[in-house]
Amino acid sequence: MEVKEIDMRGQICPSSLLTALREINANKAALRSGLLRLSFLSDNRDSTATIPESAANMGYGVSVVKEDDSYRIDVFAQPTETEIRNS
Amino acid sequence: MKAFISKLLGDTEETQLVSENRFLREQQFKQVEYIRRKTNQLLMLMGTLPIRPEELDDDTLIETDPIGTVADAFAQILEHEKELNERLRMAHDEIQAILSSVGVGILLLDSSMQIQMYNQKIVELFPLNKDSLIGQTCCHAVCGTSTLPADCTFTRILETRRPYHQSDWVQSGRHFDVAGVPIKNRFGEVTHVVLAYTETTSRVETERRLREREQICLDVFENISDVVQCVTPDGSFLFVNRAWRELLGYLPHEISALKFWNIIAPECRKECMEHFDILMHGERLEDVRTCLLSKDGQEIAVAGQINCSFSNGKPIATFGLFRQLEAGHETPQAKS
Numbered sequence: 333m334e335v336k337e338i339d340m341r342g343q344i345c346p347s348s349l350l351t352a353l354r355e356i357n358a359n360k361a362a363l364r365s366g367l368l369r370l371s372f373l374s375d376n377r378d379s380t381a382t383i384p385e386s387a388a389n390m391g392y393g394v395s396v397v398k399e400d401d402s403y404r405i406d407v408f409a410q411p412t413e414t415e416i417r418n419s
Numbered sequence: 420m421k422a423f424i425s426k427l428l429g430d431t432e433e434t435q436l437v438s439e440n441r442f443l444r445e446q447q448f449k450q451v452e453y454i455r456r457k458t459n460q461l462l463m464l465m466g467t468l469p470i471r472p473e474e475l476d477d478d479t480l481i482e483t484d485p486i487g488t489v490a491d492a493f494a495q496i497l498e499h500e501k502e503l504n505e506r507l508r509m510a511h512d513e514i515q516a517i518l519s520s521v522g523v524g525i526l527l528l529d530s531s532m533q534i535q536m537y538n539q540k541i542v543e544l545f546p547l548n549k550d551s552l553i554g555q556t557c558c559h560a561v562c563g564t565s566t567l568p569a570d571c572t573f574t575r576i577l578e579t580r581r582p583y584h585q586s587d588w589v590q591s592g593r594h595f596d597v598a599g600v601p602i603k604n605r606f607g608e609v610t611h612v613v614l615a616y617t618e619t620t621s622r623v624e625t626e627r628r629l630r631e632r633e634q635i636c637l638d639v640f641e642n643i644s645d646v647v648q649c650v651t652p653d654g655s656f657l658f659v660n661r662a663w664r665e666l667l668g669y670l671p672h673e674i675s676a677l678k679f680w681n682i683i684a685p686e687c688r689k690e691c692m693e694h695f696d697i698l699m700h701g702e703r704l705e706d707v708r709t710c711l712l713s714k715d716g717q718e719i720a721v722a723g724q725i726n727c728s729f730s731n732g733k734p735i736a737t738f739g740l741f742r743q744l745e746a747g748h749e750t751p752q753a754k755s
Contacts, residue, residue, distance in 0.1 A: 346467045346468055346469070353489065357488060389499065391498070391499030
């Protein structure tokens with residue numbers, strides 16, 4: 333799976349959310365098919381709530397990991413119904 | 420005159436241009452304000468803050484098209500909601516199919532005891548009106564009363580917030596097993612209760628008839644003059660009758676401490692153990708002769724028959740019916 337990293341450090345919400353949404357919209361097909369994982373780097377704490385909530389509402393899986401001086405917010409395809417049932 | 424007209428016309432053009440420019444500026448201002456207002460409205464719906472003017476100036480705002488970005492995001496949200504609704508509908512259908520296929524009546528009640536969902540079986544078990552069932556209280560629909568019964572499973576679950584099983588709930592002369600499970604929210608509060616009813620009337624009735632027949636059999640065996648004993652594979656006595664107790668001199672409460680070899684005369688024990696093994700393999704023994712040992716050590720010659728009952732191929736108990744041999748009859752020892 334390809335991982336695309338987007339460095340948004342320095343941006344605050346809602347600009348960071350708009351940037352994230354723009355990336356998610358632009359890469360919708362690759363994200364949905366599980367070929368791509370978007371990895372947003374942000375040092376804005378609000379973004380760790382707004383981006384995951386919006387991405388989850390759009391049907392994506394999200395993980396947030398605290399790194400040294402920033403947060404890594406990963407957006408990826410959610411497992412399918414069959415995968416959930418088999419897991 | 421010409422210059423005057425020209426000046427007049429020029430002034431008019433300048434005035435017109437100024438007026439047009441002002442109009443265009445006002446229009447652009449309105450458009451930018453509209454974009455900001457609509458973008459902020461959408462962003463608020465997304466759960467974030469409005470855009471501050473210092474974050475995005477007017478030119479960047481138009482260039483980055485935030486309305487388009489958020490609108491595309493909303494399109495994905497709606498798409499996801501549609502998929503989610505489809506999955507929920509399928510899950511609902513699956514649950515309905517499961518509820519319909521089970522042989523127990525199921526009710527889903529909310530915390531105020533009102534029926535939210537039910538299956539076909541519950542309508543078959545109780546005389547319920549399907550058309551007005553949703554929203555009725557369980558108390559009214561099933562118990563047929565407006566006051567809570569003392570043994571109400573729902574109330575018990577609401578009080579304890581734990582599953583509860585009532586093994587013999589009687590309603591209008593019918594018996595039911597009622598199992599209830601609470602559904603809790605993330606704060607641990609009971610929001611719903613699932614009640615499952617299994618009618619056990621025929622089982623209870625069968626058990627009652629079996630108990631009656633068992634009692635009749637016990638009375639018959641208790642009162643016959645022959646000695647009767649039931650012995651489990653480990654040698655304990657399951658049942659002995661009055662004739663047995665009188666012949667061997669034991670009181671009823673002493674029987675549980677006895678093993679069957681305790682009441683066999685020492686010289687007959689080896690042969691009896693062999694008989695016991697034969698019985699455990701399913702054979703029936705006719706005309707068995709042996710010597711029993713009474714509580715006071717007296718040997719009593721008896722003859723009779725023994726068989727063994729089995730369940731799923733495993734021996735349950737031997738059943739022996741003996742009569743005391745009169746003096747002059749051959750005992751096993753006399754035979755040998």
